[in-house]
Amino acid sequence: MATLQGQPVLILREGTERTRGKDAQTLNIMAAKVIAEAVRSTLGPRGMDKMLVDSLGDVVITNDGVTILKEMDVEHPAAKMIIEVAKTQEDEVGDGTTTAVVLAGEFLKKAEELLEQDIHSAIISSGYRLASEKAMEILNELAIPVSKDDDEMLKKIAMTAMTGKGAEVALDKLAEIAVRAVKSVAEEVNGEVEVDAEYIKIEKRQGGSIDETELIDGVVLDKEVVHPSMPKKVKDAKILLINSALEVKETETDAKIRITDPEMLQKFIEQEEKMLKDMVDKIVNAGANVVICQKGIDDLAQYYLAKAGVLAVRRVKKSDIEKLSKATGAKVLTELRDVKPEDLGAAELVEERKIGDEKMVFITGCKNPKAVTILIRGGTEHVVEEIARGIEDAIRVVECALEDGKVLAGGGAPEIDVSLKLKEWAPTLGGREQLAVEAFAKAMEIIPKTLAENAGLDPIDVLVELKSAHEKGNKYAGVNVETGKVEDMKENGVVEPLRVKTQAIASATEVAVMILRIDDVIAAKELSKEKDKGEGMEGMGDMGGMGGMGMM
Structure with a gap:
């Protein structure tokens, strides 16, 4: 005052x-x-x-x-x-x-x-x-x-970052996984190494021991196959990635359809079925045997896909779709109108596996995977979380060492x-x-x-x-x-x-x-x-x- x-x-x-x-x-x-x-x-x-x-x-x-x-x-x-x-x-x-x-x-x-x-x-x-x-x-x-080819030094950098973070039991193995993961996604641009750690996916599953933690040369989806009749394992997979729903589109304007007799209703249902069948035919004709969809898949579309022997997964996160595109070389499609064989990605194996209590879909054996997954295992949830934090630190420090080429x-x-x-x-x-x-x-x-x-x-x-x-x-x-x-x-x-x-x-x-x-x-x-x-x-x-x- x-x-x-x-x-x-x-x-x-x-x-x-x-x-x-x-x-x-x-x-x-x-x-x-x-x-x-x-x-x-x-x-x-x-x-x-x-x-x-x-x-x-x-x-x-x-x-x-x-x-x-x-x-x-x-x-x-x-x-x-x-x-x-x-x-x-x-x-x-x-x-x-x-x-x-x-x-x-x-x-x-x-x-x-x-x-x-x-x-x-x-x-x-x-x-x-x-x-x-x-x-x-x-x-x-x-x-x-430090050279980008000096794996021994890179491994030591990863081990230093993880020491004291609950990872001592399998420090050597976890450091090796971190280095391999970073080197998989590293790209050389104008003579300089660039690493985007976003393409290293970390999946956590409690159960098993820390030793069972593994690096997958591809992407693991925390999802299961949508239909029980679909194959649970597809070798030499041709993968279609789509970010729209495999459903009959609703009209953009409000519209009412008056149906006055059962025959019209039957025609209406048949037309809807035909549209879904056409969608599935386009997928099959392009040579795809695996479909990964960002949105929903209609029940009838699931049935037709299962009948055609196609493995499908729905409601996959956008970030996972991007990783899959990077790993398999597939293009992310928004429309099925012009799906071509060259739009498809390739992987040696796509299969559903049970890890712990839950099922997961593994897309592995990608030729030059620029996106990889680390599946972390551990006795309890707290152990798994702490190991994940240690591995994330290790990934980031190896990334810094590769990009700068200097350590202390x-x-x-x-x-x-x-x-x-x-x-x-x-x-x-x-x-x-x-x-x-x-x-x-x-x-x-x-x-x-x-x-x-x-x-x-x-x-x-x-x-x-x-x-x-x-x-x-x-x-x-x-x-x-x-x-x-x-x-x-x-x-x-x-x-x-x-x-x-x-x-x-x-x-x-x-x-x-x-x-x-x-x-x-x-x-x-x-x-x-x-x-x-x-x-x-x-x-x-x-x-x-x-x-x-x-x-x-």
């Missing part, structure tokens, strides 16, 4: 809450640190899992950073900004979500120490941006080139190298920015420190040993959580794509800078929920919605 000649002037609505200056920065940083702390214990191969329970009692058990953050019910706006970092990381590279969030939290924690020394947030932001750019240069120098050693090696080189570089800047660069460098140590903590090792000893190894010139030295020793991560096969690290650092820096620049938080009472005064966190919004954060 302002005053003019002694009269109060209301600028904001009565009851509006406002947090300004250092208080606003402190509360925002605290919210960000709470989020980072919530997922920190999940980082690395020895990271712990979180059990997330929603209001309906549904349970998700995972240590995948983005899954945890998406499921958490968060109120505070700064906390939501940190969660956006994880979502961006997931969309861009598919892995490294926990790393990005933990880094963002640590950048803000170190910035808070500088704010307490009366260093302006604009100077910290400027220093952080400079440090981030320099970190990118350092990471590019550290990068190890893991185990905290790049972070320590970046930290040491930034500390050397900071004094060359002059001015207060160098303090921010040093804080950034110190924050980078949080990754190896957390890896050590989560493995039950002494983080101080590990950091000292790591720095010593890097100063001696071993730039691939990282922490081996299995042995507790500092070892060459490149030799150990712990590698991850360069893009995972660069994206994590860039996103974490951006959000930290954005939060640091906020010095005023205005909230109207109607928008904010009731404050939890007992927690002494006024102005932060009700963070009780985060499941009480009991996990921390």
